[in-house]
Amino acid sequence: MALDLNAKQRETGKANFQQVTGDLTRRGFMRSMGVGASVAAISPLVYFGYKSVGKPVRAALIGGGDEGGILVGAHNPEFIKFVAVADIRPYNRERIMKGDPKVPLRPGFNKLYGPEAKDIKVYDDYKKILEDKDIEAVVIATPLSTHAKIAIDCMRAGKHVLCEKLMAWNISQCKKMIQVARETGRILSVGHQRHYSMLYAHAHEILEAGVLGEVRHIRALWHRNNSWPFREEAGSAYKLAEGYAQPHYRDGWYPPIYDIDEKELKGKTESHGYKSVVELVRWRLYNETGGGLMAELGSHQMDACSIFLGKVHPLSVTGVGGKYFYGPGRNDRESDDSIFITYEFPGPTHPLGRNKGSNKDDIVVVTYSSLNTNSFESYGECVMGSRGSMVVEQEQSIYLYSEKDPNKKSGDARSTEVSVTTGPAGKPAMEASSTWGPGAGGPAVAAGGGAAAGGPGAAVSRGYKEEMEDFAYCIREWDGKLGYEKDTAGAFKQRLPRCHGEVAMADAIIALSANLSMKSRQRIDFNENWFRGDNPEVPDKDTKPRIDVG
Amino acid sequence: MSLQRRAGELELTRRSLILARPRVDASPPVSVSLIRYRQQAMATTWEVTLPDLNPAAMGDIDHAFDVLHSLESLMTVYREDSKVSALNRLQSGVETRLEPILFGILLQCYEWWQQTEGALDIASGRMIKAWGFFRGPPSVPDPSVMEILPSLNGMDKVRLDSAKRSFEWLSDGVELNLGCVGKGVAVDAMNAVLESERGLSSGLIQGGGSSARGWGGCPGESNGWRVSIKHPWLDGAIIAEAILDNMALGTSAGSFRHLQHAGRRLPHILNPSTCRPAEGMASVSVLAPNAALADALSTAFFIMGPEKALARMGQWPNVTALFFADSGKITVLGEQPGRFHVCCH
Ligand SMILES: NC(=O)c1ccc[n+]([C@@H]2O[C@H](COP(=O)([O-])OP(=O)(O)OC[C@H]3O[C@@H](n4cnc5c(N)ncnc54)[C@H](O)[C@@H]3O)[C@@H](O)[C@H]2O)c1
Numbered sequence: 001m002a003l004d005l006n007a008k009q010r011e012t013g014k015a016n017f018q019q020v021t022g023d024l025t026r027r028g029f030m031r032s033m034g035v036g037a038s039v040a041a042i043s044p045l046v047y048f049g050y051k052s053v054g055k056p057v058r059a060a061l062i063g064g065g066d067e068g069g070i071l072v073g074a075h076n077p078e079f080i081k082f083v084a085v086a087d088i089r090p091y092n093r094e095r096i097m098k099g100d101p102k103v104p105l106r107p108g109f110n111k112l113y114g115p116e117a118k119d120i121k122v123y124d125d126y127k128k129i130l131e132d133k134d135i136e137a138v139v140i141a142t143p144l145s146t147h148a149k150i151a152i153d154c155m156r157a158g159k160h161v162l163c164e165k166l167m168a169w170n171i172s173q174c175k176k177m178i179q180v181a182r183e184t185g186r187i188l189s190v191g192h193q194r195h196y197s198m199l200y201a202h203a204h205e206i207l208e209a210g211v212l213g214e215v216r217h218i219r220a221l222w223h224r225n226n227s228w229p230f231r232e233e234a235g236s237a238y239k240l241a242e243g244y245a246q247p248h249y250r251d252g253w254y255p256p257i258y259d260i261d262e263k264e265l266k267g268k269t270e271s272h273g274y275k276s277v278v279e280l281v282r283w284r285l286y287n288e289t290g291g292g293l294m295a296e297l298g299s300h301q302m303d304a305c306s307i308f309l310g311k312v313h314p315l316s317v318t319g320v321g322g323k324y325f326y327g328p329g330r331n332d333r334e335s336d337d338s339i340f341i342t343y344e345f346p347g348p349t350h351p352l353g354r355n356k357g358s359n360k361d362d363i364v365v366v367t368y369s370s371l372n373t374n375s376f377e378s379y380g381e382c383v384m385g386s387r388g389s390m391v392v393e394q395e396q397s398i399y400l401y402s403e404k405d406p407n408k409k410s411g412d413a414r415s416t417e418v419s420v421t422t423g424p425a426g427k428p429a430m431e432a433s434s435t436w437g438p439g440a441g442g443p444a445v446a447a448g449g450g451a452a453a454g455g456p457g458a459a460v461s462r463g464y465k466e467e468m469e470d471f472a473y474c475i476r477e478w479d480g481k482l483g484y485e486k487d488t489a490g491a492f493k494q495r496l497p498r499c500h501g502e503v504a505m506a507d508a509i510i511a512l513s514a515n516l517s518m519k520s521r522q523r524i525d526f527n528e529n530w531f532r533g534d535n536p537e538v539p540d541k542d543t544k545p546r547i548d549v550g
Numbered sequence: 551m552s553l554q555r556r557a558g559e560l561e562l563t564r565r566s567l568i569l570a571r572p573r574v575d576a577s578p579p580v581s582v583s584l585i586r587y588r589q590q591a592m593a594t595t596w597e598v599t600l601p602d603l604n605p606a607a608m609g610d611i612d613h614a615f616d617v618l619h620s621l622e623s624l625m626t627v628y629r630e631d632s633k634v635s636a637l638n639r640l641q642s643g644v645e646t647r648l649e650p651i652l653f654g655i656l657l658q659c660y661e662w663w664q665q666t667e668g669a670l671d672i673a674s675g676r677m678i679k680a681w682g683f684f685r686g687p688p689s690v691p692d693p694s695v696m697e698i699l700p701s702l703n704g705m706d707k708v709r710l711d712s713a714k715r716s717f718e719w720l721s722d723g724v725e726l727n728l729g730c731v732g733k734g735v736a737v738d739a740m741n742a743v744l745e746s747e748r749g750l751s752s753g754l755i756q757g758g759g760s761s762a763r764g765w766g767g768c769p770g771e772s773n774g775w776r777v778s779i780k781h782p783w784l785d786g787a788i789i790a791e792a793i794l795d796n797m798a799l800g801t802s803a804g805s806f807r808h809l810q811h812a813g814r815r816l817p818h819i820l821n822p823s824t825c826r827p828a829e830g831m832a833s834v835s836v837l838a839p840n841a842a843l844a845d846a847l848s849t850a851f852f853i854m855g856p857e858k859a860l861a862r863m864g865q866w867p868n869v870t871a872l873f874f875a876d877s878g879k880i881t882v883l884g885e886q887p888g889r890f891h892v893c894c895h
Contacts, residue, residue: 044581198583416612417587419586420583420584420585420586421586422581422582422584424770425770425771426770426776427582427776428776428778428788429754430754430777430778431779432777432780432835433759434801434803434833461581
């Protein structure tokens, strides 16, 4: 977000960013943490309310690509033990075992499991996993068009499912997934990892405490610059396939086609739901295999915004977007490269808001943009209130700034910058060094305010690890006993993963309705029935999925 | 990582230092959230860190920073309208009554000047100006200036009368500069606001990384706040860690502002007895019950070096000092050398 680039912006108004005092905040913090006032370390485990499991869940990974590699790197073998992996592409079957030498977050099974890695069964078709009775659960990280079909097949084969986001390609598919989870009594969790991020939990606490005053606007964005020329990687072990358009620009959505995939899969992708090897590898670019920028990036951040506002549903969406940059010979695609979306959300006192009030004017406008041609601002969300602003940056840092109070004299020249840092315990809270006289160096921890509490370099967990841990915990807690019954208030009686089917479906509705609005060039008003798992109404009933879920 | 520790002294070679990197921990790491409040003062960044389970009312934090800014306006020599600047313009023989705070600070510094045999000298403003460490650029003074500098240093040029709470110069041309204790003084004052006055049970205050004080516990630590001390010249490396458990840390190092002279890098810390940059030490950190003392002694010990410091240590109960010499040799002095966890292979 722009705030980390402009030092002046940090210099706004002196304190009093908060009339709501620490007492209120304190109560706010304590309520959800369920602990006493004493200083205590809060582990995500305690915070999110799960426990360790006795025996790790035996799981299979379906789809060992970029995200599959990240999930493997983040999983805790005390909760989940991968015993099998299925992927169509030989390139990724190799990579998921060997790891990605350039990306430490994708260490690969060989490194993580050592000699035991050879016991992992590697399949070229997920159907083989359905037959394997030893496998209790699956983690699905395949292209969007396949999520519903694979998840439903797995649940019907008795497996619990953690499926990557976006939940499904259209809302009918989401509803079907929810229905099958209920019928089969399986856990269904969806990978919007912000539900398991301590950072977002704190952001939510701050908002709940009213620290920001009246919030009227949230601005979220994820801008990238994918306009730089592509260079083939020197010394790559893989040859580019011949006869294919290779990338013109460096662009993660337009990866090279490798010889190794082409040889094995040419002419054989139709049965898996891809017209060609190109569609399989670059699935994000095509409307029938992907869901565009809203599905890939926007859904996470709208998920965050709705977390901020108390997991409420939006009232309307209007979007503008298009393919303005890419074209023939230059990473061409069906999906848009620039999108600009505006949502109306109900504020806390709106009838549909968090507190179910009666004030219809209590509206929070949320805007979202995603581009491929500029990366000046880093990705994140900025919540703007009458008493302060909160910036959440790159899932790593929170910054709070107070609004300047013109009635308060002391607020003139100085400003208090407030940030919340989260990191592993037991790390130094500051680095001591010398300073002397003007211009001397400042404290290490002050740089950007983003350093985790653990001092330099300690990264904040984005939630992948915790998301998989809770999935395992829920499996151990409910295996065979899951009823999906609701209490009178409409909440599930049994504790489910935080991003269970209905929560994830709301994220899919929010993302895909933006696509509909851009396509139809019309404002779309949300219908509460869309968000009900047991109601057949959907926003996108005319869409035809590539893969029929049966 | 093996920890070499024996009472009294610790020796390590330069090569044995390791770069700071996240500790590998087998048990699932417990996550800790801290709220950090920052403001600029005394030309550097100040920070109050609190566990986010008991955040302070913004008013408490404001008040602590207000105290910091008012102390700065009192002590700074960078503003003409400060009280200390006014004292520096005062002729000898003229008595002035001081507000209790400033008088207390000067009296304390007088005692430290005596206890350190002149190494901690706030009446060294002229020397600091002559070396260009006031507004820069730093340079070696002319021989003619060097000749007169010794006569313009020293708290013996000052008379403080406790009964009248008054200040008087005994000689003209001498100037105060509270740079060596000001941050510590302010850290202590902020601590008093937050801990004693406002009753916050735990927190860490620091000014510019060189002065810090922690009370209560940091989440994830059994008690106190863990802080690390930067290596004076290796980027990203740390030389030691310490726990601030109702304890303050002061650090003086020659690494930030130094002067190139005849092929040598000279530290910015000047030795009042020679009126030249202190030599031998690269960084000195002191753990003490309050931040002003930690700040003062880190400067004094930087000038004195471990041998001279050892002879005087007995004067300050509960003080531990870590000396990092130019050669890379580390010496820890004090009754409880184990308070510094020196990082080495
Ligand atoms: N939560 C996050 O932050 C996040 C980030 C990136 C991607 N994702 C999601 O993860 C999923 C995968 O994305 P990616 O970046 O890893 O894509 P990718 O193209 O790198 O990997 C997808 C893998 O799935 C395999 N695959 C395709 N169809 C298959 C099938 N029928 N059976 C078995 N394997 C099949 C492909 O061969 C490929 O190896 C997507 O749903 C994406 O939205 C989530």
